[in-house]
Amino acid sequence: MTAAELAQLAHDIKLWARELGFDQVGITDTDLALEEPRLQAWLDAGHHGTMDYMARHGMMRARPHELLPGTLRVLSVRMNYLPFEAGFAATLRDPTLGYISRYALGRDYHKVLRNRLKQLGERIEQRCQTLLPSTQATPGEWRPFVDSAPILERPLAAKAGLGWVGKHSLLLNETAGSFFFLGELLVGLPLPVDAPVEKEQCGKCVACINICPTGAIVAPYVVDGRRCISYLTIENDGPIPEEFRPLMGNRIYGCDDCQLICPWNRYADASPEPDFSPRPNLHRPPLLTLWGWSESDFLKHTEGSPIRRIGYRRWRRNLAVALGNGPASSDAMAALQQALASAEPMVAEHIEWALATLAVRQEKEDKKTRLLIRCIEKGLPDHA
Numbered sequence: 001m002t003a004a005e006l007a008q009l010a011h012d013i014k015l016w017a018r019e020l021g022f023d024q025v026g027i028t029d030t031d032l033a034l035e036e037p038r039l040q041a042w043l044d045a046g047h048h049g050t051m052d053y054m055a056r057h058g059m060m061r062a063r064p065h066e067l068l069p070g071t072l073r074v075l076s077v078r079m080n081y082l083p084f085e086a087g088f089a090a091t092l093r094d095p096t097l098g099y100i101s102r103y104a105l106g107r108d109y110h111k112v113l114r115n116r117l118k119q120l121g122e123r124i125e126q127r128c129q130t131l132l133p134s135t136q137a138t139p140g141e142w143r144p145f146v147d148s149a150p151i152l153e154r155p156l157a158a159k160a161g162l163g164w165v166g167k168h169s170l171l172l173n174e175t176a177g178s179f180f181f182l183g184e185l186l187v188g189l190p191l192p193v194d195a196p197v198e199k200e201q202c203g204k205c206v207a208c209i210n211i212c213p214t215g216a217i218v219a220p221y222v223v224d225g226r227r228c229i230s231y232l233t234i235e236n237d238g239p240i241p242e243e244f245r246p247l248m249g250n251r252i253y254g255c256d257d258c259q260l261i262c263p264w265n266r267y268a269d270a271s272p273e274p275d276f277s278p279r280p281n282l283h284r285p286p287l288l289t290l291w292g293w294s295e296s297d298f299l300k301h302t303e304g305s306p307i308r309r310i311g312y313r314r315w316r317r318n319l320a321v322a323l324g325n326g327p328a329s330s331d332a333m334a335a336l337q338q339a340l341a342s343a344e345p346m347v348a349e350h351i352e353w354a355l356a357t358l359a360v361r362q363e364k365e366d367k368k369t370r371l372l373i374r375c376i377e378k379g380l381p382d383h384a
């Protein structure tokens with residue numbers, strides 16, 4: 001294929017990507033050698049926690065051409081996901097509700113993005129076929145990835161000009177913030193590459209570091225996964241360390257705090273994509289309603305949702321912690337108590353923690369009430 005044909009194809013790929021609902025696409029090569037020391041240091045520090053697959057794939061994450069031999073370019077795409085009625089504050093401020101990371105309120109994004117990337121790959125293949133046999137053009141093998149392969153998607157996206165990696169380690173875009181999904185299409189065509197953004201624009205800001213409830217951003221650009229609520233509630237299969245439980249509040253699936261505080265997210269656009277619209281039973285859901293779900297209810301209500309991936313056991317564990325962080329109501333305590341006998345050991349331990357926490361809170365509240373009643377009985381102060 002001539003340089004002019006490749007340039008035309010790169011131009012058309014961007015149009016097709018927009019038609020397919022992507023908000024941006026950038027093209028880069030596969031060289032991430034500069035990222036390898038940073039990745040190795042992160043793994044050496046154990047910040048990946050029990051995500052053993054991270055260590056298992058080692059430096060392949062920084063070498064897309066090893067993942068799919070023959071790969072010459074990575075098409076990095078992003079798609080906004082913020083729903084129109086995100087309801088961040090209303091959910092976070094009400095401890096009787098469960099907070100679900102906004103990316104997980106609708107349909108499983110893996111399916112949505114992979115399907116669109118596949119369509120993009122097919123269009124590229126068709127274009128190459130129309131150029132045959134005169135140019136022997138072929139896209140080689142191509143493959144879409146959405147969180148499904150060991151690939152350093154954020155550095156690749158940054159290199160492709162989609163933004164810069166912020167101090168919270170997510171990709172930031174100056175006109176779109178960070179509430180978007182990323183995906184990649186690996187191709188064997190020597191397309192012209194896009195320029196990265198000139199420099200990162202976090203500047204002196206440290207808002208995400210300061211707001212993180214669990215202190216997971218241990219240094220600028222370094223997130224210790226073992227402390228991050230997203231990891232603790234989603235990836236982590238075991239118990240949640242006690243030190244983090246009170247800090248989780250009502251976050252039952254993921255956490256958005258470091259994104260919410262980020263000044264660049266004032267530019268984040270809501271997504272018109274119907275697949276990302278919140279499901280009614282996951283949007284501002286009462287914790288006690290979710291706690292009442294049987295395993296078959298859970299499977300039914302989370303069908304086609306990313307939440308289903310964590311399974312009922314982790315779901316119950318997370319809910320138990322959130323209930324323990326909520327009001328010490330008799331309803332909450334009775335619901336927890338009732339579930340204790342039949343709970344499997346890991347969940348039972350979290351229920352016991354929740355009950356003990358609520359009992360302490362109730363005792364404190366009772367003490368305050370008793371004190372108030374004594375004051376009233378002694379006679380109200382003149383100004384009351």
Ligand code: SF4
Binds near residue numbers: 230258259
């Ligand atoms: S997602 Fe939450 S817990 Fe994780 S780094 Fe961001 S603010 Fe901290």
Ligand code: SF4
Binds near residue numbers: 167201202207263
């Ligand atoms: S909150 Fe500030 S430091 Fe953190 S990612 Fe956003 S701009 Fe960068």
